[in-house]
Amino acid sequence: MDFQAPEYVIKMNYLQNEMEVPDNKNIILTVDPQKDDYAISNILWVLNGARTYSKIKEKNKIDSLDADKRKEKIKSIREKFASNFVLDFSSREHLLENYLKNDNEEILDATTNALGGCRISVKCGEGILDFIYADFDEIYNKLKGKEYVVKYSDAEEKKNYDAFYNQYAHYCNTLHNYEDLFAASLYTYICPPVIGNDFKGKSSHEMVLDHYIKMLKYWQSFYLELIEFCYDENYYPEILGELCPHERYYLYCVMNQIPKTHILKQKYSFVDNKLSGDTMPFGLPLEEIDKRYEKKINIDKEFKKFAKEYEFRADVLQGLLRTPQFMHICYDFSTIEEALNIELMRMFELDLRFIKCQWCGKYFVRKTEKDARYCDRIHPGTNKTCKDIATLDNFKKNHQDDVATQIYHLYYKRYSARIQGSPKREKDFNKWKFESSAKKIECENGVITSYEYDNWNFDYFPNRQGTKFFKEKK
Numbered sequence: 001m002d003f004q005a006p007e008y009v010i011k012m013n014y015l016q017n018e019m020e021v022p023d024n025k026n027i028i029l030t031v032d033p034q035k036d037d038y039a040i041s042n043i044l045w046v047l048n049g050a051r052t053y054s055k056i057k058e059k060n061k062i063d064s065l066d067a068d069k070r071k072e073k074i075k076s077i078r079e080k081f082a083s084n085f086v087l088d089f090s091s092r093e094h095l096l097e098n099y100l101k102n103d104n105e106e107i108l109d110a111t112t113n114a115l116g117g118c119r120i121s122v123k124c125g126e127g128i129l130d131f132i133y134a135d136f137d138e139i140y141n142k143l144k145g146k147e148y149v150v151k152y153s154d155a156e157e158k159k160n161y162d163a164f165y166n167q168y169a170h171y172c173n174t175l176h177n178y179e180d181l182f183a184a185s186l187y188t189y190i191c192p193p194v195i196g197n198d199f200k201g202k203s204s205h206e207m208v209l210d211h212y213i214k215m216l217k218y219w220q221s222f223y224l225e226l227i228e229f230c231y232d233e234n235y236y237p238e239i240l241g242e243l244c245p246h247e248r249y250y251l252y253c254v255m256n257q258i259p260k261t262h263i264l265k266q267k268y269s270f271v272d273n274k275l276s277g278d279t280m281p282f283g284l285p286l287e288e289i290d291k292r293y294e295k296k297i298n299i300d301k302e303f304k305k306f307a308k309e310y311e312f313r314a315d316v317l318q319g320l321l322r323t324p325q326f327m328h329i330c331y332d333f334s335t336i337e338e339a340l341n342i343e344l345m346r347m348f349e350l351d352l353r354f355i356k357c358q359w360c361g362k363y364f365v366r367k368t369e370k371d372a373r374y375c376d377r378i379h380p381g382t383n384k385t386c387k388d389i390a391t392l393d394n395f396k397k398n399h400q401d402d403v404a405t406q407i408y409h410l411y412y413k414r415y416s417a418r419i420q421g422s423p424k425r426e427k428d429f430n431k432w433k434f435e436s437s438a439k440k441i442e443c444e445n446g447v448i449t450s451y452e453y454d455n456w457n458f459d460y461f462p463n464r465q466g467t468k469f470f471k472e473k474k
Ligand SMILES: [Zn+2]
Pocket: 357, 358, 359, 360, 361, 362, 374, 375, 376, 377, 386, 387
């Protein structure tokens, strides 16, 4: 891949996301909750106190009309993704209750990325497909030539929070300018790039955008090619047909001289706000959690002695002992490439299969043996899936078969009656029989219509008697 941009000109790994792989065929993505307005505000507050924070807020104040537009935008982006994936904002909202009064509008005001803090359940494989079939070009063409609007400016005071805040400001600017492009797929939206301020002026921003699109397309075609090689039943079946997908992947890596070992960043953490089950060490039933929080812990002599030994505040220790902690295991990812990679490795691990839809030609994840031919994609302008349309088409085809057979039988009866012991007529009849059978197959395959087949049979012998099939039908 020839896309190499220096850090801070374009940063590809800004959001620190997590991917969990539970004991089923789903993956659960948690989008970085810390790069949102409320979290950034808090950190700024801690670093520099209320005065600096309010100064920056004042400087970057968006008027209320913009704020309303922003809320609508967030809602529409959430709706778009909710139609393909299961979005869960409960833990984010729970977290925000501490800062805001859980007012829905206020929460939206404090939202930067529409999916920030969201837990997203994805059927394993669907994240990859969502990315490789995203149409970036359409949106890219609309964005080309548009002026890059800088709403958030750098912090003026050169203090230790500058780098931290400035990066966030650049992230906001990038998101506000190219949000529609990122929203074309889940992974582009939750791993958006950050374009730095080194790039000023329209043409240079366009250059960055151009590079970015090239990179997206590179990954799209790379993964499409990989899926064909590892999963397509019609791709060199004589050579690859016997192999498992992971063995085909191994072969692909060796033959293309790319690394076949992947080191993923698995993280083990101990947290009080993420449950991945209801038994320890991963979680507890909610009533058990409440019991733990209500537990009486007396700060007696023994307790004080223990705290003193570790030079730890007794009241803080008291709080810690009341708070149940759960083990949380996940993979860290910040880039599209990492997300795609973890998901593909999970596909191999679960031995899930991508199948090529016989109708639209796009890959889909096989659920059962039964649905192994057509996908569930809804065709634009209709509310029908490939499966629906294919079923309808098969019905039509079968019906067409019926009509062709009926036409054949009608003329068979008519022309066989004409032979009347004449060897020449019998020879002609046999010739017709042969040719008509061939035409019948053409008709069944839709090469000619049943009307054309009817006419062809009717015109075959001159001095005809009787009517055409379709006339008789009337
Ligand atoms: Zn399809």
